Amino acid sequence: MDEERMKESWRKSGAGDNGSLLDSALSPEILRGERKTALMRLADRYRRFYTIAFVFAGISLVWTTNPIFDESVRVPMSIFLVVYFLACGIMDWHLHNKVRDIDIYRMPTAEVIGRAMDCRKLHLQCVMVLMPFAIGFVGFMIWLFSKELPALVGVCLGALVGGVIGTMKFREFMCDYKALRRE
Amino acid sequence: MTITVDDRAWDGMGPVDWRAGWIGRLSGWVWRMLTAASGLTAERCREEARFIELVESHGETINRICRSFSYREGDFDDLRQDALVNIWRGLQSFRNESELRTWLYRVTLNTCVSTYRKRPKGEFVDVMSMGNVLPDRGDGMDDSEWLRTLVGELPEIDRAIIVMWLEDLSYDEIADVMGMKRNTVATRIRRTKDKLRTIIEKENI
Numbered sequence: 001m002d003e004e005r006m007k008e009s010w011r012k013s014g015a016g017d018n019g020s021l022l023d024s025a026l027s028p029e030i031l032r033g034e035r036k037t038a039l040m041r042l043a044d045r046y047r048r049f050y051t052i053a054f055v056f057a058g059i060s061l062v063w064t065t066n067p068i069f070d071e072s073v074r075v076p077m078s079i080f081l082v083v084y085f086l087a088c089g090i091m092d093w094h095l096h097n098k099v100r101d102i103d104i105y106r107m108p109t110a111e112v113i114g115r116a117m118d119c120r121k122l123h124l125q126c127v128m129v130l131m132p133f134a135i136g137f138v139g140f141m142i143w144l145f146s147k148e149l150p151a152l153v154g155v156c157l158g159a160l161v162g163g164v165i166g167t168m169k170f171r172e173f174m175c176d177y178k179a180l181r182r183e
Numbered sequence: 184m185t186i187t188v189d190d191r192a193w194d195g196m197g198p199v200d201w202r203a204g205w206i207g208r209l210s211g212w213v214w215r216m217l218t219a220a221s222g223l224t225a226e227r228c229r230e231e232a233r234f235i236e237l238v239e240s241h242g243e244t245i246n247r248i249c250r251s252f253s254y255r256e257g258d259f260d261d262l263r264q265d266a267l268v269n270i271w272r273g274l275q276s277f278r279n280e281s282e283l284r285t286w287l288y289r290v291t292l293n294t295c296v297s298t299y300r301k302r303p304k305g306e307f308v309d310v311m312s313m314g315n316v317l318p319d320r321g322d323g324m325d326d327s328e329w330l331r332t333l334v335g336e337l338p339e340i341d342r343a344i345i346v347m348w349l350e351d352l353s354y355d356e357i358a359d360v361m362g363m364k365r366n367t368v369a370t371r372i373r374r375t376k377d378k379l380r381t382i383i384e385k386e387n388i
Contacts, residue, residue, distance in 0.1 A: 006330065006379070010349040013247060013327035021246060021263060025238040030267050031231065037265040038298035104293035105273045105286075108362020112293045113339050 046096035053089030091126040252295035
């Protein structure tokens with residue numbers, strides 16, 4: 001297939017879809033700026049996550065006075081949770097800034113591709129770093145409540161549900177990471 | 184004959200009683216606001232007309248670019264909507280810093296490459312590195328769909344470059360949009376073109 005035929009085939013592949021495009025272009029969602037792009041939604045999602053993480057970091061300080069836990073574990077557990085949530089919050093805040101800095105109007109496409117890929121890699125690396133801490137915390141809670149059956153059942157059930165969802169998400173994550181490394 | 188002028192500031196309406204002056208100022212202000220609003224409305228109509236004209240003349244291009252970066256029908260609709268949002272927002276502040284066509288390609292491509300979409304489950308086929316393994320050409324798939332499938336399997340940078348080449352942009356325009364040197368663009372186009380041509384010819388034997 002020579003170049004002209006390749007271009008001709010390519011031009012044919014986009015024909016016949018203009019009507020619905022024009023309808024979309026005239027929609028108030030677009031003209032009034034009501035619709036957010038996927039990039040804007042991603043930045044908003046990271047902003048929500050870091051806000052929640054910082055709030056939880058503050059709430060974790062309350063655990064120092066929680067009578068449910070033995071006095072000897074309250075302070076270390078609080079410190080662990082504060083550090084964990086602060087780490088989550090800082091990572092999400094950093095990702096939010098990186099996503100927001102992508103300027104699709106002025107940046108060359110190669111730079112946008114590079115930045116988008118960096119953001120994706122960083123996101124997956126953050127998950128890899130924080131996941132062992134989350135699993136470790138669940139293990140710690142199981143050990144802590146090992147002598148109290150109802151609490152232990154609750155922790156184990158929560159760990160089971162979390163484990164199932166976490167395993168599914170982990171498999172998706174590994175597929176995404178492999179695909180990213182290939183690109 | 185002596186003409187005396189009132190001491191108070193001349194407000195364009197002559198020396199008048201203070202009540203009439205106040206009403207005059209208020210009506211002047213209302214008039215200015217209405218003029219500004221109708222100016223804004225007229226400006227807005229012009230922008231919308233410009234946007235619609237752009238979509239009408241380059242709609243197929245936008246469709247082709249968004250299709251080549253989507254793996255599912257849902258992805259395609261989302262990408263198209265996002266591209267339109269970005270084009271509309273950017274057009275209002277576009278001041279001819281570059282050619283409109285080049286700007287449109289940059290915005291549409293940047294919209295497509297800046298969002299992550301998951302590939303459907305299954306083997307990832309990198310067109311540039313595969314040997315005898317070809318993506319699956321479904322029954323009844325015509326040449327244009329097959330070409331689009333192959334382009335969709337390219338790494339993102341090569342895909343963006345080859346899409347612009349297929350859209351008849353010059354090497355200089357492609358280099359400008361990509362932010363690469365002309366020679367780099369030429370090398371990548373030659374490599375990708377040769378690979379695509381080899382695959383298509385193998386399929387057609």
